[in-house]
Amino acid sequence: KAGVTQTPRYLIKTRGQQVTLSCSPISGHRSVSWYQQTPGQGLQFLFEYFSETQRNKGNFPGRFSGRQFSNSRSEMNVSTLELGDSALYLCASSARSEEETQYFGPGTRLLVL
Amino acid sequence: KNQVEQSPQSLIILEGKNCTLQCNYTVSPFSNLRWYKQDTGRGPVSLTIMTFSENTKSNGRYTATLDADTKQSSLHITASQLSDSASYICVVSPPGGSYIPTFGRGTSLIVHP
Numbered sequence: 631k632a633g634v635t636q637t638p639r640y641l642i643k644t645r646g647q648q649v650t651l652s653c654s655p656i657s658g659h660r661s662v663s664w665y666q667q668t669p670g671q672g673l674q675f676l677f678e679y680f681s682e683t684q685r686n687k688g689n690f691p692g693r694f695s696g697r698q699f700s701n702s703r704s705e706m707n708v709s710t711l712e713l714g715d716s717a718l719y720l721c722a723s724s725a726r727s728e729e730e731t732q733y734f735g736p737g738t739r740l741l742v743l
Numbered sequence: 744k745n746q747v748e749q750s751p752q753s754l755i756i757l758e759g760k761n762c763t764l765q766c767n768y769t770v771s772p773f774s775n776l777r778w779y780k781q782d783t784g785r786g787p788v789s790l791t792i793m794t795f796s797e798n799t800k801s802n803g804r805y806t807a808t809l810d811a812d813t814k815q816s817s818l819h820i821t822a823s824q825l826s827d828s829a830s831y832i833c834v835v836s837p838p839g840g841s842y843i844p845t846f847g848r849g850t851s852l853i854v855h856p
Contacts, residue, residue: 634786673787673832673846686842720786729775729836734786 631656634723634735642741648709651738655702655723661685662704663732664696667718676719679704680727708740716742745770747835749847757855760823764850766816766833774838778807778818781830781849790818790831820852828854 635654643649655662664676675688679698696706702723708715718739722732747768756762768776775794779787791800791807793816799808804821820827833847 672848673834675842675844675846678842688843722786727842729842731789731792734788736784736786 634721634733636719636721636735636738638738639736640739640741642743643711644743645711645713647711648707649711649740650705650707651719651721651740653704653706653721653723653735655704655721656733659723659725659733660702661724661727661730662698662702663722663724664704664706665720665722666690667720667737668716673720676706711742713742716740745835745837745845747833747845747847749831749833749850751850752848753851753853755853755855756823758823758825762820762823762852764818764820764831764833764852766818766847768814768816768833768835768845768847770835770837770845771814772838774836776807776809776816777834777836778805778816779832779834781832783829787832823854825854825856828852 637652661680663678665673667673677696678686682698693709698704718737720737722734724730724732750765775792777792778790781787790802790805793800793809795811806819809816830849830851832849834844836844
């Protein structure tokens with residue numbers, strides 16, 4: 631089975647722009663979670679989607695949003711980018727819930743200038 | 744505020760030696776505690792998942808223990824290998840439908856030949 635894939639792998643944006651990141655889960659997995667990883671804060675939970683519905687959301691501002699499609703692929707969007715949004719954005723999938731083993735993708739490294 | 748503290752922050756050991764990483768948490772109650780291994784530039788890989796009622800879980804040379812009374816977990820690595828060089832992250836998740844995991848900052852392990 632193919633693993634979790636994320637595109638793009640690297641991205642450079644400037645302040646004020648918006649960005650969309652994509653995540654394709656393992657085939658058959660319906661739960662997709664997003665995380666932000668920075669040297670200063672470590673890993674932080676953004677949100678989790680299941681069957682096209684957001685089930686849980688972390689403590690991030692409304693500039694961070696996401697969605698999930700009927701094929702379980704997911705996208706996250708960050709609007710009005712700030713320098714502090716520079717981070718590694720990780721996506722993870724599991725079969726049904728976040729309580730099961732999660733499989734992470736390689737991440738998208740975003741640099742905001 | 745839920746917290747997960749890991750120690751030591753970094754550790755250097757010789758190949759073939761054993762080591763133990765610590766994780767102390769304040770999340771209570773909790774649903775599960777996970778240990779992840781993250782190689783540089785890659786997404787985390789799940790090592791173990793323990794529910795609050797489990798005391799130990801093994802995955803090859805990795806053995807995790809959990810003491811829910813003292814809110815402590817440890818990850819023991821036996822007969823270390825060069826490929827064990829990575830960051831090891833402890834994650835604690837609350838019960839119920841509100842999945843907002845709390846991550847530790849990780850322990851950076853370097854295994855020298």
